[in-house]
Structure formats: structure tokens, C-alpha cells
Amino acid sequence: MRAVFKAAGLILSQQLSVQLGYRMAFVQVALFEAIGLVGTLFYWRAAATSGSGSGYSAAGIVIYFIVASSHQILQESGISRSLSMDIRTGKLAASLVRPFPFLLQPVCQGIAYSLSRLLMIGPVLVAIFVFVPALRDFFVDVAREQGGVIWLSGYLAALSLGLVCNLVVRLSLGLLAFDMTQTWGPELLFMSIFFALSGVVYPVDLLPVPAVQALSWTPFFYMQGLPNLVALGRVSDGALTAYLARGCLVTVIATFILVFMWRRGVRKFEAIGI
Amino acid sequence: MKQQTASSQRSFFRIYRQALSNSAGVMLAYRSNLIFFFLFESFFLTSSFLGAGLGVSLAGGSINGWSRDQVFALTALNGVSHQFFVCFFIAPLFNLPEYVWNGRMDYILQKPLHPLLALMATSEIMISNVPNFAINLALAVYFILKIAPPSGASVWLAFGLLGSLGIAVRFALAIFCMAPAFFAERLVEGEDGFWSIVGTGRFPTSVFPRAVERIMLYVIPLSLMAAVPAGFLFNRLDWQQVAMAGTSGCFFVVGSLLFFNWAVRSYKSVNSGL
Numbered sequence: 001m002r003a004v005f006k007a008a009g010l011i012l013s014q015q016l017s018v019q020l021g022y023r024m025a026f027v028q029v030a031l032f033e034a035i036g037l038v039g040t041l042f043y044w045r046a047a048a049t050s051g052s053g054s055g056y057s058a059a060g061i062v063i064y065f066i067v068a069s070s071h072q073i074l075q076e077s078g079i080s081r082s083l084s085m086d087i088r089t090g091k092l093a094a095s096l097v098r099p100f101p102f103l104l105q106p107v108c109q110g111i112a113y114s115l116s117r118l119l120m121i122g123p124v125l126v127a128i129f130v131f132v133p134a135l136r137d138f139f140v141d142v143a144r145e146q147g148g149v150i151w152l153s154g155y156l157a158a159l160s161l162g163l164v165c166n167l168v169v170r171l172s173l174g175l176l177a178f179d180m181t182q183t184w185g186p187e188l189l190f191m192s193i194f195f196a197l198s199g200v201v202y203p204v205d206l207l208p209v210p211a212v213q214a215l216s217w218t219p220f221f222y223m224q225g226l227p228n229l230v231a232l233g234r235v236s237d238g239a240l241t242a243y244l245a246r247g248c249l250v251t252v253i254a255t256f257i258l259v260f261m262w263r264r265g266v267r268k269f270e271a272i273g274i
Numbered sequence: 275m276k277q278q279t280a281s282s283q284r285s286f287f288r289i290y291r292q293a294l295s296n297s298a299g300v301m302l303a304y305r306s307n308l309i310f311f312f313l314f315e316s317f318f319l320t321s322s323f324l325g326a327g328l329g330v331s332l333a334g335g336s337i338n339g340w341s342r343d344q345v346f347a348l349t350a351l352n353g354v355s356h357q358f359f360v361c362f363f364i365a366p367l368f369n370l371p372e373y374v375w376n377g378r379m380d381y382i383l384q385k386p387l388h389p390l391l392a393l394m395a396t397s398e399i400m401i402s403n404v405p406n407f408a409i410n411l412a413l414a415v416y417f418i419l420k421i422a423p424p425s426g427a428s429v430w431l432a433f434g435l436l437g438s439l440g441i442a443v444r445f446a447l448a449i450f451c452m453a454p455a456f457f458a459e460r461l462v463e464g465e466d467g468f469w470s471i472v473g474t475g476r477f478p479t480s481v482f483p484r485a486v487e488r489i490m491l492y493v494i495p496l497s498l499m500a501a502v503p504a505g506f507l508f509n510r511l512d513w514q515q516v517a518m519a520g521t522s523g524c525f526f527v528v529g530s531l532l533f534f535n536w537a538v539r540s541y542k543s544v545n546s547g548l
Contacts, residue, residue, distance in 0.1 A: 036470030038486070039477045043329055043337075046481035050333035061332075185310030192317035201325040206332060 007100040015112030075166040076113035083174025084183040093271035110167040142233035158230040178265030199225030222247040289395035297399040311402035338480040347417035352476040352500035353410030366393035371455035436503040446530030456537040475499030498523040
């Protein structure tokens, strides 16, 4: 067990140094993302300014999309591609002989990814909220209404659940390579469903209540929708507890599927790379 | 000179026809990919319409003067332009960095055609996106007919010209994003940059603050990709604005071609082994 922890620590520190080493590439991507975000922010700001039915103020809607993009930055999305490539090329064989469970490697990779991204975007977010009083005041009001500690712990729980859920789902997508040569088809499909249903393109609570309830039985809701809504203080305490419990259940089921796919895949894996 | 041009054109059409039939053959062989592409694009279309529609609902039925149907028509028109670009232009331009890095550009430059035409004639034509092109086109026609804009041959002709210019602007933006690969291998995020920036063209111009609106219309005319043709048809923009945006679009396209011609001269035929 100690060897496993030691290996995990080593992988984590290596991955962190790799991720932080490519910080310029990250800055480049972040800059492009920011340009793309401008259109979305103005569209939704115009929408919130024109109407008032849903309780979203102009500041609230802008914050929603800033929060949503930040959450997306924290979520490792390339892990499924690298895992499926390892399986397809037979490189997985080299990892299997290592003296620790293989899945430890991508899990540490995912954690390192989120931590490195947090280190990089954290100061930017802090600067935004320090220097833009309207955004800062928005969060001060949310903390005051909901109780600072309760709101913060609820948010951290929702965010952690989202990151775990993302990791489990992405790993499962990568494991499809045990059964198919090309996994980019399902990956693209997943990405488009994620965009349509997770709340990254629109605030998910604008959908009718039954639709939100149905979505809460899928991982998509926990990967984006719930953390975004909790950050904005749009989920009451009771509802949050119910969502978190349901989210844990969804994640556990997804993890079972992941483990099943892994065991089944490794049994028939022949280390023949193509 | 005239004879040489005619011969080049003949060569281009001959090779392009061959590329088209090869692409169709390859894509039809991988039928499952066709299905995945169709589903992927359909979910993206759904998320675009959901995002646009929920924004209008939040605004109370119209957003800065654009009705729900007009916003939907704009979304569909953007889809038409996007799918046309994907079908015919995405592969040659997005493969460009790889061609530069692995020295395959040598083979492109040896063809008796302009490098851009040679790239087009030797790259895949994404027939997988034809069904979604047709769906977007049908939706655009449906919403435009529903709104019943002012008819008249000159209006429709101008609309068609603006739509074509919009596709050319999309093409030009892709050149600006991908051609820097001729200068530095590390400029690898051009594709991400394109996808982030291109989305801004799908929003009604009136949602932007005046300064940003002018930039989008007259400086970097991204709105020409969909918002200007739609705005012209629905009388959201006057003739003067449209003419200025169109002129700016022509300059943008010519500028991109000049940039490509300048960039291609930096090609050193050095294989980085990537």
C-alpha cells in the first residue's frame, strides 16, 4: 500500500511539472477561449438585460459563463484520447507490468491537470473579482444570503463531484478502445452531448423543471450544471443535498461501469499495437 | 499565359473530382464514422438552438430587436455556412500545419497549381457533413419563409452574395489561424483559436456594445459569417452598414490570401519528424 502511495505521489509531481511546463501553450489556448467567450457573454448579457423572468441579472449571467468556462478549464479532457491511444498502440502493456494499479496513473494525471490549471487561472479569477466590483459584490451577496461557510462547502463538494465524474466518464470513453480501433467517433459524440446537455452553452436551470430533474440522473449535470448553479447560489440547501446524493450515486454507477470495462478489456488485451 | 491558366484550371478540376470521389469512397467505407459525425453535428445543432432559444426566452421573446424566429434563422444560416466550410475547406486548411512540419508541403508545391488550390485538390472532402448541411439549409429556409422577409430579386441576390462572402470570410479566418504554422512549429493552437473565434459570428450584431459591433462589422468582419446576411434580410442593418461590412469582408479575404502567399515563402522544407 505504501508503494502505491509513493508511486501516486511521484506520478502526481511529474505530471504537475509537465503541465506547468506547457504554461505558454495554456496561455495561448486561454486567450483564444477568452475571445470566444466575448460573444457568448454579450449575447446572454443582452438577454438578461431585456428580460427578468428567470431571476438572472446581467451580472449573474456574465458570472455564470465565467464560472462555467473556469470549470471547463479545470476538467481534463485529453485523458480519454491518451488512454485509448495507449490501448490501440499496445503501449498499455508496458504500464501493466508496473508495481501499482494502472488506473492510478490516469487518475493522478487528472488530479495534476486540475491542480495545475487551478494554479494558472486562480490568480486571473481573483484579479477579475477584485477589480470588478459588480462581480465581487455578487458573490458577497450570495455568501450573505446562503451563509458563507455552507455556500463555500456546498460549492467545493459540487465541484469535486464534477471533477471526479468527469474523470470517470473520460476514462470510460478511453477504455472503449479495447473494443474498437477508432474511439474518436464516440468521443466527438460525447462532446456534442456534453455541450447540449451539461449547462456549458446555457444556464441549465433555464430548462423546464422536469428536464432538469431528468438531467440530474446523468453525469453531464454534475460535470458542469450543478457546480455552476451552486457557485451562483441558485440551489437551495435541501435541493443541494439531494443533488449531491444523486450525483454520488451516478458517479458510483459510472465507476462500476468503468471497473467492469477495465477488467473485461484487460482480460482480452493482447498488446498488439496498430 | 492565358493557356497556362486554363490548363491549371483543368488540372484543378480534374484532381478535385478525383479527390471528391476518393473521399466519398473512404467515408462510405467507414460508415460508422458517418453515423457518429451525423449524431455529433446533430447534437451540436441542438445545443446551438437550445442556447439561442433559451437566450431569447430569458429576454422575454426578443433580444435587442431580434425576434425568436429571426434568431433561429440566424442560427440556421450560421449552421449552413459552417457546414459548407467543413465539407469543402476544413481538411486542406486544418491539415496545413502537419504538411509543413512533416515536409509534405514539398509535394503540394510541386503541383502545377496555386498551393491553396493544390491543398484543396489533395485533401479530404468531408461528405460526412452533407446531411447536416442539408438539415441546416432546410431549417434556414423554414425560418426565413416563416418570417416572410421583403421579397425582390435584388434583395435575394444581395443576400446570396453576402452569404457567399460570409463563407469566404470563414475561409480567410482559417488561413489567418493556420498559416502561422509556416513561421513556427510551436504555433500549434491555430485550430482551437479558429473554433473559439468563429462562434462570435453567430450572434446578432446588436447584442454587442457599439465599439465591439463596429469591430465585428468593419475591422475583423466576423459578423459577415452569418449575422450580416441575416441582418440584411430582416432589415436589422441598413444598406450603408451592409456595404461597408461587405467591403471590409473583401479586404479581409484578400488580406488573408496575401498573408498566405507571404507565409508560404517562409517554408523551408525542413522535416521536423513530427
